Amino acid sequence: MLNWDFWQKTVKLFEKSSNITYKFYKAGPSVFRISFHGLENIENFTKAINHLEIKEEDGLFDFNILVSDLVNGEIMLPEPSWSWEEDVDEKGFIASEDKTLLKGRFLGWQNTFYLLNLEQKTGIYWTKNNREIPEWERSFPFRDIFHQFWSFNSDLLILHAAAVGTKEGGLLLTGKGGSGKSTAALACLNSNLKYAGDDLVLVDVAKAKIYSLYNVAKLENHQLLMFPHLRNHIYNEQALPNQKAQLFLFDHFKELLIKEMPLKGIAVTKYSHEVYTSYELSTEAEGLKALAPSTICLLQENQKHIGAIVEVCRKFPVYKLLTGTELQTIPNLIEELIQKLNPSTL
Numbered sequence: 001m002l003n004w005d006f007w008q009k010t011v012k013l014f015e016k017s018s019n020i021t022y023k024f025y026k027a028g029p030s031v032f033r034i035s036f037h038g039l040e041n042i043e044n045f046t047k048a049i050n051h052l053e054i055k056e057e058d059g060l061f062d063f064n065i066l067v068s069d070l071v072n073g074e075i076m077l078p079e080p081s082w083s084w085e086e087d088v089d090e091k092g093f094i095a096s097e098d099k100t101l102l103k104g105r106f107l108g109w110q111n112t113f114y115l116l117n118l119e120q121k122t123g124i125y126w127t128k129n130n131r132e133i134p135e136w137e138r139s140f141p142f143r144d145i146f147h148q149f150w151s152f153n154s155d156l157l158i159l160h161a162a163a164v165g166t167k168e169g170g171l172l173l174t175g176k177g178g179s180g181k182s183t184a185a186l187a188c189l190n191s192n193l194k195y196a197g198d199d200l201v202l203v204d205v206a207k208a209k210i211y212s213l214y215n216v217a218k219l220e221n222h223q224l225l226m227f228p229h230l231r232n233h234i235y236n237e238q239a240l241p242n243q244k245a246q247l248f249l250f251d252h253f254k255e256l257l258i259k260e261m262p263l264k265g266i267a268v269t270k271y272s273h274e275v276y277t278s279y280e281l282s283t284e285a286e287g288l289k290a291l292a293p294s295t296i297c298l299l300q301e302n303q304k305h306i307g308a309i310v311e312v313c314r315k316f317p318v319y320k321l322l323t324g325t326e327l328q329t330i331p332n333l334i335e336e337l338i339q340k341l342n343p344s345t346l
Contacts, residue, residue: 001083003081010115017038022035028150028156033065067124092108112125135246160294166194169262171338180269180271185197187331189249195249210260216246218244268282271322287312288309295309
């Protein structure tokens, strides 16, 4: 199984690297130092989090992530301390001699491996070739490492949801695939509302806060037709139509981004097939049904994560957002709902 000796050997390999680029990011209340070892082209790791980058002032950070690969960084991992047949489950998680503090996972279909030492607050991300990371991984880098760090020692929770709003308050937008969550978030780009994310966001349940994690907007082919003014800003044009189009808002519309806002409620999106958008009060159960399955699937979590999501749906009001074909009515209704939930803004 995964042991501390393997961890120490791996760290020593990274320490031998001479060409290291350090970057600092603040996600929510946490500062991450990410060191890229022997890698020159790091856009696959940084484009989605560029809006969170901060200047190094005192060198202090909450968590350290070491990043490299075999082809460019020339780091070859040590011989495994585990049995591939007996110690690795179907999701790639590796049995560890310390289940609480030492974690590892191998994503075979990506040739990617990550390790976490939660006692030393350090993570390792290694892949065979960082230039061959799948398209979708560019849109939410380090999500597993972020998730493991925050779920270990804080009330912070990553959720599969979009989030829009203002400094006075924001909504989580959620719903099953094809329900209009991303369309609703994209419609808000042409409004008074700011954009915190359309796929994964960070939530502090105790403090009722939404934090932005990734500045990417992802569009299906039909959404490119709905928002033609965004077409010229698509980053991965060559990957279409097999992959979703990726628009990195920090590159083109940084003024539309918001890094944090008060959490006021949850909106479960659904196409109404009407012209105008409307909303109605929903239930905790509907919010849970929309948020939990996709979040757990994306983060490869188990049942314990549901408890935290239940708390979100219990603490904040849940609404149905019945989106209409007139796109501008979507942000108008969301803004109206936020004002209703935050009377001080009226």
